[in-house]
Amino acid sequence: xxIKNKFSSKEAWAHAMIPLGILEDASxxxxxxxxxxxxxxxxxxxxxxxxKLQDPELTSKAAEELALNSQLREVFIASRDTSIDSLxxxxxxxxxxxxxxxxxxxxxxSWINRAAPCFHGLNRLxxxxxxxSDAQLxxxxxxxxxLRSLAFRIGNINDPSYPVLPAQSDWLQLRSLVIRTAAFEPxxxxxxLTAIDVARLFPALERLTLDASVEFNRTRFSPEVxxxxxxxxxxxxxxxxxSDVRTLSVLSNFKRLDEFALHRCRFVGRYExxxxxxxxxxxxSLRKLSLDNVTFRYVSCVCADRR
Amino acid sequence: MCPATAMLPALQxxxxxxxxxxxxxxxxxxxxxxxxxLSYSFATATSHQSSKPFFTPEHxxxxxxxxxxxxxxxSDALVLADSYIRLLDFNRRxxxxxxxxxxxxxxxxxxxxSSAAFNTFQANYKGVLKLEFY
Numbered sequence: 225x226x227i228k229n230k231f232s233s234k235e236a237w238a239h240a241m242i243p244l245g246i247l248e249d250a251s252x253x254x255x256x257x258x259x260x261x262x263x264x265x266x267x268x269x270x271x272x273x274x275x276k277l278q279d280p281e282l283t284s285k286a287a288e289e290l291a292l293n294s295q296l297r298e299v300f301i302a303s304r305d306t307s308i309d310s311l312x313x314x315x316x317x318x319x320x321x322x323x324x325x326x327x328x329x330x331x332x333x334s335w336i337n338r339a340a341p342c343f344h345g346l347n348r349l350x351x352x353x354x355x356x357s358d359a360q361l362x363x364x365x366x367x368x369x370x371l372r373s374l375a376f377r378i379g380n381i382n383d384p385s386y387p388v389l390p391a392q393s394d395w396l397q398l399r400s401l402v403i404r405t406a407a408f409e410p411x412x413x414x415x416x417l418t419a420i421d422v423a424r425l426f427p428a429l430e431r432l433t434l435d436a437s438v439e440f441n442r443t444r445f446s447p448e449v450x451x452x453x454x455x456x457x458x459x460x461x462x463x464x465x466x467s468d469v470r471t472l473s474v475l476s477n478f479k480r481l482d483e484f485a486l487h488r489c490r491f492v493g494r495y496e497x498x499x500x501x502x503x504x505x506x507x508x509s510l511r512k513l514s515l516d517n518v519t520f521r522y523v524s525c526v527c528a529d530r531r
Numbered sequence: 532m533c534p535a536t537a538m539l540p541a542l543q544x545x546x547x548x549x550x551x552x553x554x555x556x557x558x559x560x561x562x563x564x565x566x567x568x569l570s571y572s573f574a575t576a577t578s579h580q581s582s583k584p585f586f587t588p589e590h591x592x593x594x595x596x597x598x599x600x601x602x603x604x605x606s607d608a609l610v611l612a613d614s615y616i617r618l619l620d621f622n623r624r625x626x627x628x629x630x631x632x633x634x635x636x637x638x639x640x641x642x643x644x645s646s647a648a649f650n651t652f653q654a655n656y657k658g659v660l661k662l663e664f665y
Contacts (some may be wrong), residue, residue: 505538505559514546
């Protein structure tokens with residue numbers, strides 16, 4: 225079978241009927257596996273592979289085979305049923321740099337205690353929808369100190385055991401951090417660190433994303449959360465997703481910002497109006513600015529009442 | 532909401548998608564004299580193909596204030612005949628210092644009866660012009 229002709233792009237969708245054992249086309253760099261057993265999978269070592277696992281049976285034997293593929297770079301896991309044994313087997317890979325989870329992780333204690341230690345060489349880790357406690361994040365950071373890029377989700381408002389950031393961390397090399405929230409306005413209640421603490425925790429951080437788009441329309445980050453990163457001297461890029469205009473009020477504290485992106489900025493509060501956007505225009509260091517679905521025109525309830 | 536002088540003095544790239552209150556936004560664009568690349572999508576989450584917003588000569592006037600502009604991407608707009616005529620003013624830049632910007636019109640359409648202006652623009656614009664899904 226000519227894989228290259230069957231798939232017009234350099235991406236292969238593999239279903240149970242496709243005998244991937246014959247795949248020898250080095251130009252195919254991404255394979256998505258859907259509803260099939262990976263136990264039959266043989267991949268040419270010339271291919272680098274991204275696995276999108278949906279309803280998978282990633283057997284530990286198949287994972288061992290994959291780990292031998294010297295070009296394996298990324299594993300995308302969309303199933304919560306991937307076994308711990310399979311994950312630990314993948315951890316033997318010498319080339320794997322990125323693991324991305326979609327959805328919740330199951331067996332979280334086993335995942336941290338058995339799978340995460342195998343991922344100490346990872347550069348990029350995205351942790352899906354599981355909400356980590358302070359203790360779990362601290363443990364995870366000690367197991368993955370080489371991470372350059374991390375995405376995780378927080379929640380559980382007003383519960384200090386589910387903080388915005390862990391009280392301590394070994395992620396000293398982290399360049400990119402994405403924090404997603406399902407909480408209603410995570411703020412001072414579960415951000416116990418000072419700005420100085422944060423600068424000490426992430427001395428190399430260059431890119432920060434605060435993403436409140438996870439679930440409810442009412443979620444957002446408070447200005448205090450963003451402001452805690454103002455002392456991180458290396459920070460150059462800030463992205464806010466589903467923010468509200470109040471958060472912009474602290475932008476002036478980021479003196480070295482090169483890039484700022486605002487996606488779906490919402491109007492929250494009765495008396496907000498145009499001047500709330502002034503901090504953007506006053507961020508004089510910016511070299512790149514992206515505004516996506518941002519509403520500049522607000523109806524002032526004060527004016528409306530006067531009418 | 533902003534000072535009358537130039538703003539965002541270091542800004543080189545501006546990407547705008549689905550922003551509202553166009554008049555405010557275009558006034559701001561005209562004050563960013565360092566701007567080299569502008570991407571402006573007129574589309575919003577609620578806009579429809581049949582009711583594209585206008586790309587007007589006033590918009591072009593703001594763009595003509597940008598001496599460093601090298602790349603202009605416009606999408607989902609209805610381009611008026613007079614806008615084409617005004618865009619030709621970019622040809623008056625001194626080539627050695629600031630040649631006309633490359634213009635990419637993506638998913639844009641012409642105003643009714645503006646085909647003559649469009650043809651003139653196409654024939655005479657000295658910068659790179661790219662039309663896609665036009």
